[in-house]
Amino acid sequence: MTLRLHANEHPQGPPAGVADALHALIPELHRYPAASSALETAIAELYDVPLNRVLVGAGSAEIISLAWRAFTGPDRAAFFHEPEFEFYPMLAAQCGTPALTRPWPLDGDLATHLADASVGLVALSNPHNPTGSARPRREIADLAGRLPDTTVVLNDEAYHDYADVDDGELSLGALSDLPNVLTTRTFSKIHGLAGLRIGYGIGNACLIGALRSLQTPFSVSTAACTAALAALADPSVPAERRAHNRRQRDSLADALTARGFEVSPSQANFLYVRPPHGRSTWAADLLDRGVRVQPVGADLRVTVGSATDVAALITAVDDLLSAVQTNNLGES
Numbered sequence: 001m002t003l004r005l006h007a008n009e010h011p012q013g014p015p016a017g018v019a020d021a022l023h024a025l026i027p028e029l030h031r032y033p034a035a036s037s038a039l040e041t042a043i044a045e046l047y048d049v050p051l052n053r054v055l056v057g058a059g060s061a062e063i064i065s066l067a068w069r070a071f072t073g074p075d076r077a078a079f080f081h082e083p084e085f086e087f088y089p090m091l092a093a094q095c096g097t098p099a100l101t102r103p104w105p106l107d108g109d110l111a112t113h114l115a116d117a118s119v120g121l122v123a124l125s126n127p128h129n130p131t132g133s134a135r136p137r138r139e140i141a142d143l144a145g146r147l148p149d150t151t152v153v154l155n156d157e158a159y160h161d162y163a164d165v166d167d168g169e170l171s172l173g174a175l176s177d178l179p180n181v182l183t184t185r186t187f188s189k190i191h192g193l194a195g196l197r198i199g200y201g202i203g204n205a206c207l208i209g210a211l212r213s214l215q216t217p218f219s220v221s222t223a224a225c226t227a228a229l230a231a232l233a234d235p236s237v238p239a240e241r242r243a244h245n246r247r248q249r250d251s252l253a254d255a256l257t258a259r260g261f262e263v264s265p266s267q268a269n270f271l272y273v274r275p276p277h278g279r280s281t282w283a284a285d286l287l288d289r290g291v292r293v294q295p296v297g298a299d300l301r302v303t304v305g306s307a308t309d310v311a312a313l314i315t316a317v318d319d320l321l322s323a324v325q326t327n328n329l330g331e332s
């Protein structure tokens with residue numbers, strides 16, 4: 001079986017408690033979902049924000065997609081970096097939205113780059129997919145304050161649960177006081193629920209109201225809401241999983257660095273690496289050895305995974321490196 005290190009999935013499934021909660025639901029599955037308000041209430045309490053600042057969706061992807069439909073269009077551009085989460089250019093194509101892109105890392109000040117453009121949405125994955133670097137929320141707030149209120153900053157925190165957060169970090173509540181910041185978060189990563197599709201947005205009531213009015217009724221299943229509520233029941237899980245990911249990330253980074261890879265510092269559950277020997281076929285060659293990673297140009301994005309996953313990846317890398325040396329397979 002191919003090892004999946006291309007999709008930034010968490011290597012463990014959902015926390016204990018989710019299976020029982022889902023099982024108990026089976027007799028009620030012929031009913032349409034009740035409003036997602038129980039989960040929205042739990043999230044509002046978790047972040048200490050009013051209920052009208054929370055919207056639950058079928059994955060954070062649904063909330064992001066609603067934001068593109070609400071805030072961009074043929075005459076309202078979207079800004080994002082290159083490279084970025086693959087979904088952003090896809091949404092630009094779907095919505096007929098002109099894409100204003102700049103390379104990552106940005107040379108200069110983002111607000112200045114956006115000064116003369118009619119931009120509806122500034123989409124920033126934070127930590128950034130694929131490099132794993134994180135921006136403090138204060139920078140997001142500062143950027144939003146320097147843009148017109150009609151330009152919405154999407155602070156996409158799909159990987160925030162893996163990041164080391166400073167004590168002085170701005171709260172999500174403080175960010176949601178601003179008129180033009182939408183933060184999205186997900187249960188797909190550290191909570192291990194990617195297959196159920198459940199995520200949420202937090203922002204000012206006007207922004208959330210605009211998204212809610214575009215949402216398809218019943219897009220979020222009862223099973224997804226129930227599982228997410230059960231996952232939230234044990235608040236110790238994210239901290240334990242964050243620490244475990246940090247250890248595996250460090251050990252993978254060390255192993256790859258020792259083998260000649262350039263490794264970018266990461267605050268997420270993946271590493272962005274530049275392989276040695278200038279070969280452009282690393283992703284295909286690793287796939288031949290049973291490990292799927294995500295190519296980003298000639299670079300690679302590699303999910304951290306479990307200790308076993310890390311060991312299997314390193315075995316495949318060593319096999320490939322020895323084939324390169326034996327056969328003198330330099331650049332390709």
Ligand SMILES: Cc1ncc(COP(=O)(O)O)c(C=O)c1O
Pocket residue numbers: 007008058059060061062085125126129156158185186187188194197198199
């Ligand atoms: C940056 C980023 N945002 C959002 C998502 C979407 O997550 P989901 O729709 O599963 O919540 C992903 C998925 O990999 C991602 O990488």
